[in-house]
Amino acid sequence: GAGVSQSPSNKVTEKGKDVELRCDPISGHTALYWYRQSLGQGLEFLIYFQGNSAPDKSGLPSDRFSAERTGGSVSTLTIQRTQQEDSAVYLCASSLLSGTSSYEQYFGPGTRLTVT
């Protein structure tokens, strides 16, 4: 079946502009994660959605970052007033029910964001 898809695959934007990154999780997966991978650095947790529960936003680096998940499926990560340090690969992953259990995550191919 179809895996996790993300769009766009690459995005170049000017400093100060807003960007939206999209994630389509695997159908039926209720848990959705956003991560960031900066050049030469490890993965960094950003935000977690589980079903209709309030998202866990504890990893968002600033209030310029926000995310929503409509209808429990597609998610959009928005970065307002982008800065050069926002340049990174943004990865989305989905999994089955989470809660207190941990399930295998399926990763999307990522969106490479470059802020000039």
Place this chain on the structure above:
Amino acid sequence: KNEVEQSPQNLTAQEGEFITINCSYSVGISALHWLQQHPGGGIVSLFMLSSGKKKHGRLIATINIQEKHSSLHITASHPRDSAVYICAVRSNTGNQFYFGTGTSLTVIP
């Protein structure tokens, strides 16, 4: 402060060698994941474990909860195993995932 530490950072091996990558963590966890990331490629989940040992083909993952340590072993390594291997843990107090910085493995024919 790094909640997850991996070693070695870089590893070069000859084809056929037995490889071990280590992961230590400092937080309470509900599960530990081993991920594989190929150059320019996406991330694939290799293992998820909360105790004991798992085996898949030439890959073996073990975890010692008391010592907060996990190892990923590759038997009879092959050049196609060349990738970055990442250890990740899920906190048992929330939904946070913490990641190691990865081990870059190169297997030479």
